[in-house]
Amino acid sequence: MVPEIGHFAVILALCVAMAQAFFSLVGATRGYVNWMAVSRPSAYILFFLTSFGFCCLVISFLTNDFSVLNVASNSNSQLPWPYRLAASWGSHEGSLLLWVLMLSGWMAAVARFSKGLPNDMLSLILGVMALVAIGFYSFLLLTSNPFDRLLPPAMDGRDLNPLLQDPGMVIHPPMLYMGYVGFSVVFAFAIAALISGRLDTTWARWSRPWTTIAWAFLTIGIALGSWWAYYELGWGGWWFWDPVENASFMPWLCGTALMHSLLVTEKRGSFKVWTVLLAIITFSLSLLGTFLVRSGVLTSVHAFATDPERGVFILGFLVFVVGASLILFAWRAPKVGLGGRFDLVSRESALLANNVLLVVAAASVLLGTLYPLFLDALGLGKISVGPPYFDAVFIPIMAPAMFLMGIGPISRWKKSSVPDLAAKLKWAFVISIISASILPFTMGGWSLFVSFGLLLALWITLAGLVNLWTRLEQMSKGDGRTLWTSLLSLPNSYYGMLCAHLGVAVFVVGVTLVGGYEVEKDVKMSLGNTVTIGDYTIRLDALEELEGPNYTGVEGTMTILVDGEEVDQMFPQKRLYTVQQMAMTEAAIDTGFTRDLYISLGEPLSDGSWVVRVYLKPFVDWIWGGAFLMALGGVLAVSDRRYRKASEVSSSPEEVTTST
Amino acid sequence: MAPTRFLIPLGIFIAVAAFLFKGLSLDPKEVPSPLIGKAAPEFSLPILNASDTRFANVDMADKIWLLNVFASWCGPCLDEHPIIVNFARSAAVPILGFNYKDRPQAASQWLDRHGDPYDQVVVDLDGRIGLDYGVYGVPETFLIDREGIIRYKKIGPLTQADVSKDILPLIKELSE
Numbered sequence: 034m035v036p037e038i039g040h041f042a043v044i045l046a047l048c049v050a051m052a053q054a055f056f057s058l059v060g061a062t063r064g065y066v067n068w069m070a071v072s073r074p075s076a077y078i079l080f081f082l083t084s085f086g087f088c089c090l091v092i093s094f095l096t097n098d099f100s101v102l103n104v105a106s107n108s109n110s111q112l113p114w115p116y117r118l119a120a121s122w123g124s125h126e127g128s129l130l131l132w133v134l135m136l137s138g139w140m141a142a143v144a145r146f147s148k149g150l151p152n153d154m155l156s157l158i159l160g161v162m163a164l165v166a167i168g169f170y171s172f173l174l175l176t177s178n179p180f181d182r183l184l185p186p187a188m189d190g191r192d193l194n195p196l197l198q199d200p201g202m203v204i205h206p207p208m209l210y211m212g213y214v215g216f217s218v219v220f221a222f223a224i225a226a227l228i229s230g231r232l233d234t235t236w237a238r239w240s241r242p243w244t245t246i247a248w249a250f251l252t253i254g255i256a257l258g259s260w261w262a263y264y265e266l267g268w269g270g271w272w273f274w275d276p277v278e279n280a281s282f283m284p285w286l287c288g289t290a291l292m293h294s295l296l297v298t299e300k301r302g303s304f305k306v307w308t309v310l311l312a313i314i315t316f317s318l319s320l321l322g323t324f325l326v327r328s329g330v331l332t333s334v335h336a337f338a339t340d341p342e343r344g345v346f347i348l349g350f351l352v353f354v355v356g357a358s359l360i361l362f363a364w365r366a367p368k369v370g371l372g373g374r375f376d377l378v379s380r381e382s383a384l385l386a387n388n389v390l391l392v393v394a395a396a397s398v399l400l401g402t403l404y405p406l407f408l409d410a411l412g413l414g415k416i417s418v419g420p421p422y423f424d425a426v427f428i429p430i431m432a433p434a435m436f437l438m439g440i441g442p443i444s445r446w447k448k449s450s451v452p453d454l455a456a457k458l459k460w461a462f463v464i465s466i467i468s469a470s471i472l473p474f475t476m477g478g479w480s481l482f483v484s485f486g487l488l489l490a491l492w493i494t495l496a497g498l499v500n501l502w503t504r505l506e507q508m509s510k511g512d513g514r515t516l517w518t519s520l521l522s523l524p525n526s527y528y529g530m531l532c533a534h535l536g537v538a539v540f541v542v543g544v545t546l547v548g549g550y551e552v553e554k555d556v557k558m559s560l561g562n563t564v565t566i567g568d569y570t571i572r573l574d575a576l577e578e579l580e581g582p583n584y585t586g587v588e589g590t591m592t593i594l595v596d597g598e599e600v601d602q603m604f605p606q607k608r609l610y611t612v613q614q615m616a617m618t619e620a621a622i623d624t625g626f627t628r629d630l631y632i633s634l635g636e637p638l639s640d641g642s643w644v645v646r647v648y649l650k651p652f653v654d655w656i657w658g659g660a661f662l663m664a665l666g667g668v669l670a671v672s673d674r675r676y677r678k679a680s681e682v683s684s685s686p687e688e689v690t691t692s693t
Numbered sequence: 694m695a696p697t698r699f700l701i702p703l704g705i706f707i708a709v710a711a712f713l714f715k716g717l718s719l720d721p722k723e724v725p726s727p728l729i730g731k732a733a734p735e736f737s738l739p740i741l742n743a744s745d746t747r748f749a750n751v752d753m754a755d756k757i758w759l760l761n762v763f764a765s766w767c768g769p770c771l772d773e774h775p776i777i778v779n780f781a782r783s784a785a786v787p788i789l790g791f792n793y794k795d796r797p798q799a800a801s802q803w804l805d806r807h808g809d810p811y812d813q814v815v816v817d818l819d820g821r822i823g824l825d826y827g828v829y830g831v832p833e834t835f836l837i838d839r840e841g842i843i844r845y846k847k848i849g850p851l852t853q854a855d856v857s858k859d860i861l862p863l864i865k866e867l868s869e
Binding site for chain 1: 707719
């Protein structure tokens with residue numbers, strides 16, 4: 034009964050979305066106040082119905098109802114309950130329900146937190162989102178119903194893919210989808226602005242916090258996915274340029290560009306056309322990601338089970354949404370005037386250059402991801418594009434963007450002077466160069482790659498400090514405030530910017546040092562054998578049979594010695610998940626601030642010894658620490674007090690990151 | 694300012710969408726094997742449960758035959774098994790079972806339990822011959838012609854569609 038109620042709730046949700054799209058859009062364009070009044074309550078109802086449907090699916094999973102096909106295929110009675118919960122979004126069908134749940138959640142949030150928006154704008158926005166929702170609800174109901182029954186019911190389920198049985202995987206998809214779907218909000222804002230012709234600074238001001246928060250979720254989601262790949266796949270890598278990873282990374286790059294472009298549109302009224310195009314592209318790339326993952330056009334380790342019918346549906350939907358948006362763009366954009374003028378050396382220029390670089394980076398990732406498909410479609414053979422392409426193309430594009438990160442925030446709007454910038458930043462630059470050339474010697478050998486990476490990281494950090502210092506200095510000169518009160522009076526959005534930029538620096542340090550100084554050893558070990566890596570000696574002390582709830586396996590006991598003294602014990606495992614007969618490596622990781630010690634069990638050999646893989650990864654956790662700081666920066670920026678006074682739209686907002 | 698430039702994003706998108714549409718009808722997993730059109734690597738391997746007799750591919754000279762790589766530890770092999778059994782019933786061509794990196798005892802039990810469609814089963818205990826054949830995903834299936842040339846290769850489980858659309862027509866063509 035529960036699955037049928039859930040199914041019914043989702044059908045009702047589709048009907049509500051249809052009504053909402055109709056009344057909101059027609060009401061807003063014709064100016065019928067009564068019709069527009071439908072949009073807000075229907076967003077709440079949509080969210081309620083979808084949550085209800087989602088809960089029904091979760092109940093089916095938690096109660097092991099194996100008469101539901103989705104449960105029988107993706108769960109098992111032996112599966113611990115947190116993973117049964119996560120299994121509700123582990124399959125294609127379930128994750129799509131999670132997707133629409135997020136979408137309706139964002140719609141409800143827009144309805145709730147947009148009190149200051151004019152009624153017709155709000156109706157347009159919710160109407161556009163409802164159109165997107167109609168597409169996804171129909172997709173769910175027509176091709177991928179998560180509530181399908183299985184007759185006769187299975188005795189037990191086929192278990193969740195063991196790769197997904199992991200705490201990181203429980204929260205990774207919700208975070209990622211919050212980001213993906215969150216971009217639908219700013220997309221709807223852009224479409225609404227194009228329809229109504231009100232592509233003004235108010236539009237940019239309203240779009241900014243929504244973009245930032247969606248971006249922060251996406252950042253966390255991608256970082257969690259990368260962290261999961263690192264410790265769960267047992268290869269010790271953190272990014273593989275896999276099509277599915279790229280699918281989430283492209284919207285992130287464009288979303289980053291969009292955030293910065295919105296800043297200029299709000300403060301200076303420039304880049305309007307560019308910003309609106311970016312908003313459309315960012316969400317289009319989110320949709321494209323959905324298509325790539327679920328249609329089977331590309332091979333990937335984490336693609337869902339696919340079928341062509343679904344592919345045709347999403348492609349059709351993609352063409353409708355993106356095609357219609359771009360036609361609207363081509364029709365309306367020529368009428369948008371230019372914003373304020375600016376000089377070659379100005380913050381606008383820096384942000385524009387940064388935007389172009391980010392978009393070019395996204396385009397090169399897109400090209401690399403789709404290139405095999407292009408060649409195949411043209412009958413030119415099958416190839417695969419791997420990390421060498423992406424590394425070779427991506428790093429040279431991002432390096433200048435990172436250099437600009439130091440200059441942009443400190444330069445002035447409209448017109449900045451080179452001597453002034455040079456005076457402010459010369460010490461930051463000199464210290465960065467000197468430290469970056471010397472530091473690698475202290476870490477085990479100089480290399481250009483490491484030195485350059487450290488240079489960028491130091492430059493971003495020091496330029497950020499100079500920026501903060503200059504502002505504090507001006508404030509104390511201006512009205513004689515103490516350092517402390519000045520620090521307190523700076524807006525959160527300013528700290529958000531510093532924090533996110535610092536996150537990039539931390540991330541770069543992690544990537545650079547892991548790339549430069551990682552040590553890897555593959556050894557054959559029997560009981561009592563040791564292997565030495567860096568300062569650590571690892572001794573295999575025991576191998577024991579292991580009995581988990583839904584797996585069996587072997588656990589090694591590894592004693593870690595430093596200078597002959599025992600300092601720690603680690604327990605890498607090799608598991609065999611009994612239902613799916615799938616072997617999994619559970620690496621043992623000793624996480625540290627400056628290094629990770631990573632041990633994974635490879636294959637058993639015929640003489641009873643094991644192949645053991647040991648890595649020493651310096652500063653690897655800085656990669657995810659950096660991503661966390663970036664997301665934290667986003668949250669800080671949104672917590673700025675000017676957004677809390679949402680009703681006072683007309684009041685002039687504080688200058689956020691200016692240096693004057 | 695020419696308004697046509699605002700149509701550029703739309704143009705790019707239409708081109709990408711056209712490729713994506715074409716992509717739906719392509720199978721990215723279908724990798725052409727460098728072995729296709731080449732002579733099947735030679736081997737002489739012990740026969741399952743009769744390890745003192747050996748079987749070599751010269752024994753298949755002048756025959757069209759199917760080589761099916763399988764193992765008892767391989768889940769997808771079980772999925773594919775009914776297809777192979779069915780194919781054997783049609784007895785179009787002989788099938789050689791190629792037991793890959795498996796314990797012979799486990800392989801015999803597996804065949805006892807699920808049925809033995811093979812004319813012969815050879816044992817590649819350490820996977821050395823499998824290496825010559827470029828085996829990397831079990832199950833794999835090869836179709837070899839009268840001259841000992843590999844004509845078809847499938848990585849992963851065979852489907853009924855593979856048999857009826859690719860393999861049977863190819864056999865018909867080769868036997869003419």
